[in-house]
Amino acid sequence: MIPAAPDATELIARARKLLAEHSPATTSRIDFLRARFDAGLAWVHYPVGLGGLGAPRALQAVVDAELTAAGAPDNDPRRIGIGLGMAAPTVLAYGSEDVKARFLRPLWTGEEVWCQLFSEPGAGSDLAALGTRAVRDEQSGDWIVDGQKVWTSSAHTARWAILIARTDPDLPKHRGITYFVCDMTDPGVEVRPLRQITGEAEFNEVFLTGVRIPDAHRLGEVGDGWRVAQTTLMNERVSIGGGRLPREGGMIGKAAATWRERPELRTHDLHQRLLDLWVDAEVARLTGERLRQQLVAGQPGPEGSAMKLGFARLNQLISGLEVELLGEEGLLYSDWTMVRPELVDFTGRDAGYRYLRAKGNSIEGGTTEVLLNIVAERVLGLPAEPRNDKDVPWKELAR
């Protein structure tokens, strides 16, 4: 018999037991995180043995609150965002039992960072056009991968990657694709920093030459990679907007603080624009809160895609306004030195950096234009764009 899913009371009791047996004061960070995973308190909605307890997803907040209050370390979700938000749900849905057992624990504790090898120089928004090849080695059953990926965030810190590659060029583009877990330490993987608009290299180019991937590291069926990738992409969009923000919690807080602290910078024009954005930011916060309440009530709405679109626009407008507000100081930039950061810092840096980095918010994880298409077609039910590539073999498409 399957035991009933634990409720809030039981989860709190389990969290207290974890704290009692592994006091954060005396346990090392990593030991605590491992113990937390093993206690099923990492992501409570995951299955028993894989960091969860099969509890309702909404109850994670109860556990987090209990552990945070006791000063427990967190797994620094910002540093391992791709693993948590995208790789994990895909591994859970499509991995074999061995694959799940091998990957999920170090992914969650942050011992292993993940990256996403999807985009290619010739396939961004039209991801299904990708050309990286994976060919089966008949003797070993391994897959041999050759190709180039681009704009790969965290490739320089990643231990593993989720990768999609073409396994049958004779089929139309959405069909002959297969989904793999790629070992970033394989000698065929070369990661080169790709400097970006801010001056630093947060993302990379990744060259794959004769990379050998065991068949056991395939997720889903051969040729079914597009469907598997949908799980990743859907989770990518949902993972934004999950957290609760206080009023002025995002970038608007920075701009408002500057406004309050620097009366000499104020102008009437900027005042009206600041108030307008303040309203937009407050309303976006309420929308996020409403989305969260819908999730708790078990009625997830399509509002999730609104969040990403809204944040992208707001971050750009607010950071842009702040550069203007700073006037003469806005003419300066903190530091153009090329570095390879471990994580993106959205609020810690100066306004000029934020302005430039926020430009990526409407490109990464699906461009604003592509997401508007998705809203128009899937939410509003408007007719799809006419397509001329649906039934054409990939190898015959114009590139």
Next chain:
Amino acid sequence: MTDLLYSDTEDDLRAAVRALLTDRAGPDVLLGRIETGSPYVPGLWRALAADMGAAGLLVPEKLGGQGASHREAAVVLEELGRAVTPVPYLTSSVVATETLLAIEDPRERVTGLLADLAAGRTVAVLAVPLSAAPDARPATGGRVTGVADAAVADVLLVPRADGLYAVPAAEAVIEPQTPLDLTRPLAAVDADAASGVRLADRAAADTAIRRGLLAGAGLLASEQLGLAAWCLEETVRHTKERFQFNRPVGSFQALKHRMAQLWLEIVNARAAARAAADALATGSPDAPLTVAVAQAYCSKVAVHAAEECVQLHGGIGMTWEHPAHLALKRAKSDQIALGSAGSHRAVIAELAELPAPVPSP
């Protein structure tokens, strides 16, 4: 914690109001009435206010009302916004009712009037211009212009130098004006010659009027939300059916993105309007700020949605027989009603401590 969802009761109420309006006050009915000088659909007010009990939602049961809250009244207004219905709900059942409810230490004449309003027997309107913001100090005495729904009022709540008075509408001079929004008639009101009954002294009247207008502004956001949602739904429906260049016009990306953008704004407007209704319902100290945020946001969205509705309908959108213009006229006048976005932003500047530049000497 702010509850931003709809309860089952609220959903039921919505369905009932929608069914009534579809049945009795569809676009054809409204289009047939708007130029008669009396856009109100006969019998509709009775059905909504009295039979359905919508007029008394804000009034406690012991005073003869439904003992519900601003959350339910907001749902009614969403539906009235969707259908751009000409009924004195916002003016009588929200602004006037809330003003009376806010009179501290009410005497029999106040509670009696409230019971009549709650039962839908009497329509009362506050004799201030529709454009008055919650923090406006209304004029006392003389001719007041732009008073909404005065034409169907039985009682006028008249601010005077020494307090708030209830004046029988029949004793005042009420001259209809030509409104931009044909579904919300406006009139000039002069009640100086009428005596009336004093309901509150000046200080109490100021507080009460402020509360009435605050509730009005907060719930107007729901009317704007409903209107915007209707505009988008109609536009999506139309552009899926209308063919040009051998394709439904709704398959052109330039249009799809505009509709998707409106959808995003409406998702946000719903959160803002719900937050305002909930803050009013719970008497939250945050209500003035939440209401100002909702007004500053939702008025913009409603106008945008109505303007897009006209544009994306093409020539049909400019045609008198099509209801798009009713929505546009309502949205545009709602933008001015109960305080402009600018006046609400000024409130935000103060409450959120984002002061304007100091004027140069």
